[in-house]
Amino acid sequence: MxxxxxxxxxxxxxxxxxxxxxxxxxxxxxxxxxxxxxxxxxxxxxxxxxxxxxxxxxxxxxxxxxxxxxxxxxxxxxxxxxxxxxxxxxxxxxxxxxxxxxxxxxxxxxxxxxxxxxxxxxxxxxxxxxxxxxxxxxxxxxxxxxxxxxxxxxxxxxxxxxxxxxxxxxxxxxxxxxxxxxxxxxxxxxxxxxxxxxxxxxxxxxxxxxxxxxxxxxxxxxxxxxVNRFVAEFIGSPVMNMVAASRGVAGPVAGSIELPTTEAQRSALRAGANNLLYGLRPEHLSLADNGVPGRLAIIEPTGPDTYVTVDTPLGQLTARVPGVLHAGVGENVHLRWQPQHAHLFDARTEARVA
The missing domain is CATH 3.40.50.300 (P-loop containing nucleotide triphosphate hydrolases)
Incomplete structure (x- = not known):
């Protein structure tokens, strides 16, 4: 004991x-x-x-x-x-x-x-x-x-x-x-x-x-x-982004956008729920030359980092980017991330799938 x-x-x-x-x-x-x-x-x-x-x-x-x-x-x-x-x-x-x-x-x-x-x-x-x-x-x-x-x-x-x-x-x-x-x-x-x-x-x-x-x-x-959506959103600041998705043939899909996943995640999804939540922590999103298109809606400089809220076809996503962002509200940007950083949850039970 x-x-x-x-x-x-x-x-x-x-x-x-x-x-x-x-x-x-x-x-x-x-x-x-x-x-x-x-x-x-x-x-x-x-x-x-x-x-x-x-x-x-x-x-x-x-x-x-x-x-x-x-x-x-x-x-x-x-x-x-x-x-x-x-x-x-x-x-x-x-x-x-x-x-x-x-x-x-x-x-x-x-x-x-x-x-x-x-x-x-x-x-x-x-x-x-x-x-x-x-x-x-x-x-x-x-x-x-x-x-x-x-x-x-x-x-x-x-x-x-x-x-x-x-x-x-x-x-x-x-x-x-x-x-x-x-x-x-x-x-x-x-x-x-x-x-x-x-x-x-x-x-x-x-x-x-x-x-x-x-x-x-x-x-x-x-x-x-x-282990579930509550823990994912309670621990971490800014809060984890959640995208509503469905289980497609090759992985989760949000609207017409196929969301990147690893082979292990796809394997877990094959027997999983049809309706999903695809979670991404803000620090795992980066601004890039290509990826999911969006428009800068809010810019919050904190000194070492800048929090940016981006309007995208997936909904509003928050990214935590290092340093000072030399861009303005309304500018067009793209967001990218590595699939291994994604968290997948069952939309009904909110339990972790992968």
């Missing part, structure tokens, strides 16, 4: 409202698990159950070899970092970090050593005598992380810890959390709705929707081989 094992966990509230529907997740010691999905998908409810703040209607949760399904939070050897920081305003930074240890009657010398250790790790030694009201948002989040680190728990739980920070601080704190995990190798569960956080932080990602884990795997697996 791994560091965290979630088996057939369900949660039903009054009125037979099913929030979680048979969740199965296993991660090994030292892994960083991301629970990601849109609001209302059940990710925070699942985190609350791992933390002992809520109880499953069915199923079990193990931390290490211990069944903690019905154990109170204080007996689970976990530490949680909240979105709201949850710092005591009348205590100094040092007192906030040491508070959990004091409650557990850890000797003063050990508490002071723990505060010094985490302050050095998080580079907040100069803040130890300040109150939370004197700190920036990023500093408060470091203190909240320091309080969790002082415990040296078996499991870290993060509940959307960066959602209250501005864009620049989010990037900085994301890097801090990544470094923190590399140093401590403490098993971590992290809830977010931000797919960039999911891709950059996680060793494993559980993509959730409507109380169900749609796909569980490494960031690379989920990005390269999404």
């Amino acid at each position: 791994g560091a965290l094992s979630i088996r057939q966990v369900e949660k039903t509230y009054a009125g037979n409202i099913r929030i979680l529907k048979g969740i199965d997740i296993d991660i090994d010691a030292g892994e960083f698990l991301i629970l990601v999905g849109p609001s209302g998908c059940g990710k925070s409810t699942l985190l609350s159950m791992i933390a002992g703040l809520d109880t499953p209607t069915a199923g079990s949760i193990h931390i290490g070899e211990r069944d903690v399904t019905h154990l109170p939070s204080k007996d689970r050897d976990i530490a949680m970092v909240f979105q709201s920081y949850a710092l005591y305003p009348n205590m100094t930074v040092a007192q906030n970090i040491a508070f959990g240890l004091e409650i557990r009657k850890v000797p003063k010398a050990e508490r002071e050593a723990a505060v010094e250790r985490v302050a050095k790790m998080l580079q907040i030694g100069h803040l130890l005598d300040r109150k939370p009201g004197q700190l920036s948002g990023g500093q408060r989040q470091r203190v909240a992380m320091g309080r969790a680190l002082a415990r040296n728990p078996k499991l870290f739980l993060f509940d959307e810890p960066l959602s209250n920070l501005d864009a620049k601080l989010r990037v900085e704190m994301r890097a801090e959390i990544k470094l923190l995990h590399q140093r401590t190798r403490t098993t971590t569960v992290y809830v977010t709705h931000d797919q960039v956080e999911a891709m950059t932080l996680g060793d494993r990602i559980a993509v959730m929707k409507d109380g169900v884990v749609q796909q569980f795997g490494t960031p690379e697996d989920i990005y390269a081989r999404p």
